[in-house]
Amino acid sequence: MSLYAPERLRLALVRPLPQSFLKALQQHPPASPIDVTIAHEQHEAYCRLIQEHVDQVIEVSVDENHPDCCFIEDTALVVGDDVIITRIGAESRRGESVAVAKVFAGLVAEGHKFNIHHLSEPACLDGGDVLQMAGRLFVGLSARTNSEAVNQLNAILPGKVVSVPVAAGLHLKSVLSAIDDRTLIAADTPGAREMAGIVMASLPKDQDSRCIWVPDVVAANLVRLGRKVLIQAGYPRSEAILEDIAMEIAVELVKIDMSELVKADGALTCCSLLIP
Numbered sequence: 001m002s003l004y005a006p007e008r009l010r011l012a013l014v015r016p017l018p019q020s021f022l023k024a025l026q027q028h029p030p031a032s033p034i035d036v037t038i039a040h041e042q043h044e045a046y047c048r049l050i051q052e053h054v055d056q057v058i059e060v061s062v063d064e065n066h067p068d069c070c071f072i073e074d075t076a077l078v079v080g081d082d083v084i085i086t087r088i089g090a091e092s093r094r095g096e097s098v099a100v101a102k103v104f105a106g107l108v109a110e111g112h113k114f115n116i117h118h119l120s121e122p123a124c125l126d127g128g129d130v131l132q133m134a135g136r137l138f139v140g141l142s143a144r145t146n147s148e149a150v151n152q153l154n155a156i157l158p159g160k161v162v163s164v165p166v167a168a169g170l171h172l173k174s175v176l177s178a179i180d181d182r183t184l185i186a187a188d189t190p191g192a193r194e195m196a197g198i199v200m201a202s203l204p205k206d207q208d209s210r211c212i213w214v215p216d217v218v219a220a221n222l223v224r225l226g227r228k229v230l231i232q233a234g235y236p237r238s239e240a241i242l243e244d245i246a247m248e249i250a251v252e253l254v255k256i257d258m259s260e261l262v263k264a265d266g267a268l269t270c271c272s273l274l275i276p
């Protein structure tokens, strides 16, 4: 059974982009500086799209002391009824999980049936390193996520975790994501090919799994929202490839420009926590 088959999502968490976003972590200085006004507009447009496709959207309060707080995906994993509050890899971001943990505790108090777990030191894990696909939890071992996190996740979710060394990109999902349970979308680069190979080898043998390569790394990260799929605008060659797949599996592509967030290594998945 799929761990993640969001036909209609019941709940999502998002977190506004702070004014301090200019200080967000960046792997490399971008060609042009972040325009915070445009970044806000792009993030608000993203949140509107999430709102359209999810029954309940909870906005976690903004935290100016954490310039990366809008990248809420990194703070928690939701796998069925299990919620795992992460211990974010970058020390400066670690405090971001606190407010998210409080929101989940509040949901439990209201009657939601979540089992809440916390990763503990020395584990480090960013949600961007976790791909849920076909009943598996692929966990990138990266500069942000370590093997102790994999051990702790294995104890919580026995038999589901597959680790994948991150050979390229900040996170596992910086270079690949799933458009459905049998179709991996991956960047056509040597590092991403290595990572995608490991994912493909661990997918169920009884399904006709495939990997579709896109020429633009940024375009390999997409968000499935029911019958819509959010993709990054501005990558026509990748878009043409994704359009063919979308037609075949009867989903509609929705293009969104998040270029100012990409400058801080933000992928599309990173701005929400989606709960089927």
Ligand code: CIR
Residues within 6 Å of the ligand: 024, 025, 026, 027, 068, 071, 073, 074, 090, 093, 126, 127, 128, 129, 171, 264, 265, 266, 267, 269, 270
């Ligand atoms: C960071 O370096 O942690 C942030 N600037 C970007 C995090 C993006 N997270 C994600 O794609 N899951």
